[in-house]
Amino acid sequence: MTSEAFVAGITLLAFGIIVAGVALGSAIGDGNVAGKAVEAIARQPEARPNIFTFLFLGVGVLEAFPIIALGLAFYLLLVVVRVPALLTHLSTVAK
Amino acid sequence: MHERIGEHFLWHLPVLGDVHADTIMTTWLVMIVSLVFFGWVGATYRSKFISRRQTVVEAAINYIADLASGTLGEKGEPFVPFFIALFFFIFLLNQFGIFPFKAVGLTFGGSPTADINTTLPYALMIFFMIQYVAVKQKGIKYFAHVTKPFWFLTPINILEELARPATLCARLFFNIFVGELLFVIIASIIQAGVMIGAINLSLLVTVVPFFIQFFNFFVGTIQAFVFTLLGIVYLSLAISDDH
Numbered sequence: 001m002t003s004e005a006f007v008a009g010i011t012l013l014a015f016g017i018i019v020a021g022v023a024l025g026s027a028i029g030d031g032n033v034a035g036k037a038v039e040a041i042a043r044q045p046e047a048r049p050n051i052f053t054f055l056f057l058g059v060g061v062l063e064a065f066p067i068i069a070l071g072l073a074f075y076l077l078l079v080v081v082r083v084p085a086l087l088t089h090l091s092t093v094a095k
Numbered sequence: 096m097h098e099r100i101g102e103h104f105l106w107h108l109p110v111l112g113d114v115h116a117d118t119i120m121t122t123w124l125v126m127i128v129s130l131v132f133f134g135w136v137g138a139t140y141r142s143k144f145i146s147r148r149q150t151v152v153e154a155a156i157n158y159i160a161d162l163a164s165g166t167l168g169e170k171g172e173p174f175v176p177f178f179i180a181l182f183f184f185i186f187l188l189n190q191f192g193i194f195p196f197k198a199v200g201l202t203f204g205g206s207p208t209a210d211i212n213t214t215l216p217y218a219l220m221i222f223f224m225i226q227y228v229a230v231k232q233k234g235i236k237y238f239a240h241v242t243k244p245f246w247f248l249t250p251i252n253i254l255e256e257l258a259r260p261a262t263l264c265a266r267l268f269f270n271i272f273v274g275e276l277l278f279v280i281i282a283s284i285i286q287a288g289v290m291i292g293a294i295n296l297s298l299l300v301t302v303v304p305f306f307i308q309f310f311n312f313f314v315g316t317i318q319a320f321v322f323t324l325l326g327i328v329y330l331s332l333a334i335s336d337d338h
Contacts, residue, residue: 053162053324060321063314064266071269074276084283 005090011081018073026066033058103210104202118210120203121196125187133183155183159323166331170232174330181217182323188213189271189315193308206315209271211264218264221326229333237333259329263322270318274311278304 037055041048077083103115139146159182163175188208196204207213229237241252281303289296 056317057321057324060317061266061325063317064262064270064321067273068265068269071273071276074273074280 002090004086007081008083008086008090011077011083015073015077015083018069018076022066022069022073026063029062030059033062115210115212117197117203117205118207118213121191121205122188122207122213124203125184125191125207128191129184129187162324163327166327167334168331170334171327171330174228178323178327181326182319185217185267185322186316186319189319190312192271192275192311192315205275206271208267209275211268214264214268215260217267217322218260221263221329222260225330225333228330232334259325263325267318267322270314271311274307274314277307281307 033055037051037058040051044051104117105113106116106119108114133152136148136152139149156179159179160175163178164172167174185208189206192204192206192209194204198204241256242249243252281300284300285297287297
């Protein structure tokens with residue numbers, strides 16, 4: 001295995017780990033926020049509009065971190081290592 | 096693939112250097128659109144009858160206004176119009192990326208908020224406005240709040256203050272930027288012509304941009320709302336009496 005193939009493989013692995021962690025964390029967080037909001041509405045149905053406001057605020061603030069991580073992961077994949085170009089290069093070398 | 100992410104049409108200006116011309120042009124276009132739209136809505140106030148457009152826009156404005164005046168209290172009453180304008184402007188900037196001006200070869204188009212040069216000034220504007228307002232209301236002793244509750248927490252408190260504009264800017268920028276990036280990823284999958292067994296994956300993913308566009312509309316609305324609401328919350332923290 002050449003060092004270029006190693007770099008491409010490791011970068012793809014890192015990208016996969018980042019996306020998996022991001023999906024797991026944001027899913028747990030979103031579930032927590034929505035579940036707590038449902039609990040609060042069940043306890044106090046008259047406070048529903050106010051709870052909705054803070055539900056969307058919570059989801060918006062929380063959703064930012066996975067999106068930032070995803071953006072940085074794509075930056076790693078497409079700009080720092082340029083994996084698509086690297087893979088095309090490797091396939092032409094292999095032929 | 097003509098549409099590229101992270102590449103901007105540049106103007107070479109004498110003092111400023113290279114500036115992102117597409118972002119500037121699109122922002123000006125959105126300013127014209129919002130002026131014309133709200134002028135069109137506001138024109139109905141001259142007649143005695145309540146029109147439908149007035150009802151619809153007032154519902155949205157009242158929502159933000161109630162939120163702002165409820166959180167800020169009496170002291171923050173002058174800032175309510177600012178936050179209403181901020182919400183609607185950022186909302187329009189976020190949603191403007193839906194028009195494919197760049198795809199048909201024009202030099203402008205796309206969401207201006209998908210450029211960090213747009214979101215950072217807005218975050219800094221809110222940051223400096225809050226410092227100015229707080230100093231004007233409480234005097235220079237406002238800055239003593241970084242030493243509370245203990246003096247040795249001062250570095251952490253200063254870091255917390257500075258992290259606010261940074262996260263405000265990064266949150267809006269990355270949300271809109273990743274939304275545009277997803278289209279490029281889908282486009283590259285379609286272009287690659289992927290076949291898995293007998294299934295043509297590239298043909299299947301052509302329906303995905305529809306859902307991404309819906310997701311982007313949702314995210315753009317939520318992020319404009321979050322940006323405005325966090326600005327309101329930070330301002331209310333700065334001008335409240337109980338520090």
